[in-house]
Amino acid sequence: MTEFSWLARVYWEDTDGGGVVYYANYLKFLERARTEWLRARGLSQREIATASGILFTVVDLEIRYRKAARLDDELRVTCKPRYEGRVTVWFDQQVLRDDELLAEAAVRVACVNASSFRPTAVPEFIAKEFR
């Protein structure tokens, strides 16, 4: 199976005064790739929230920054689910520039009720994509 990836261009908004992408902004790129991974399976986050009353929320995150991304770089962000259980799923993700690894992350996402934010089982029509 080919790995899912999504392109992200680095704009001024992403950089900081050190001339490189600000460390928090990699998390935006990671989230775009997860959202597009879902969309590629026909799942829109807005529709999920409206129709199923659930949200996905990040509960754990580990990220290793290896090399700095810079203005105008075109980044490729990968996204691979790792099944864990009824409520949570891990995503293994990488940020690459050409074949150079800039950052790698493991992101644990939990399914929660959209109003109470209490953990709840991932609905089956989504869970089957995680396994």
Next chain:
Amino acid sequence: MTEFSWLARVYWEDTDGGGVVYYANYLKFLERARTEWLRARGLSQREIATASGILFTVVDLEIRYRKAARLDDELRVTCKPRYEGRVTVWFDQQVLRDDELLAEAAVRVACVNASSFRPTAVPEFIAKEFR
């Protein structure tokens, strides 16, 4: 009457690769000052949204950037309402570093229904602060 102002420190998050505050981020400083102007009158945006079912949303904005703010700068952001009508209010705002004017803005805010986003009259307990 002394003018209301609120301090904002410039962190890495606010700067861009040019070494100065990114132009969109001044709007965050402006919004913090408006929020604190309200809070100084005993009005919390969250409580307003919950209790009255309304939100304030920016409908017009003019900003002139005169000098660049930089990392570690301590900025003073002013906020002065200018009464307009039942639904909207203008805020005249400045961003200063010591006595140096870095940016000045006029921001027109409208009161809207929190779910429909339709314009609605500002409730009297808030409107009296605008006049």
Next chain:
Amino acid sequence: MTEFSWLARVYWEDTDGGGVVYYANYLKFLERARTEWLRARGLSQREIATASGILFTVVDLEIRYRKAARLDDELRVTCKPRYEGRVTVWFDQQVLRDDELLAEAAVRVACVNASSFRPTAVPEFIAKEFR
């Protein structure tokens, strides 16, 4: 001449607690479209900064917010230069969802020296694209 436009998808990062795109984040979409307008003419902002020692910085901005953009929306951001003089140029820009106008802006950009931030004439190889 067909108008230049650039697509921007709305992600969680762009929205705020009101459920719509945060007002400052439209400025990011506008800047992406200006950057891509330049790139479509073979001009990269990083190369310009490195090779010519200049930066473009926003000096004036007017924006009218008409309708709210929401999570998952695909926005089309236009960008049309309006010639002004040796140092500055206006960009007329719109943010649309399908054919619906969500926001329109006029953004005045000045050419400055990348280290001193003093205004300087736009180099001819760029200026010819503005006329």
Next chain:
Amino acid sequence: MTEFSWLARVYWEDTDGGGVVYYANYLKFLERARTEWLRARGLSQREIATASGILFTVVDLEIRYRKAARLDDELRVTCKPRYEGRVTVWFDQQVLRDDELLAEAAVRVACVNASSFRPTAVPEFIAKEFR
């Protein structure tokens, strides 16, 4: 020794369409607290960059999100260095609302040359604060 902490107010800019603080924005709060921890020791990041030609850059980050922060919350962000070696230092950090733990993080920061981004020893006048 009392633990260092820094207050951060949650504004609209920090929230997302789920009504809570966007996960990447906690990293901004963490970074503010690290910057202020340095400042409390008489060290300004801008002066360090200018005078010593070094920057601090995050190389590893682990964060556990436990409870959601919301609009208007006043957060207390702690910052405690954990000595590691000549080039890197860990910061143990927490984000609290009153006494409730919302998030906890370990952030590994490396000292790098400000232009080459190559790892370099932390200058002694800063290193002594880490031990």
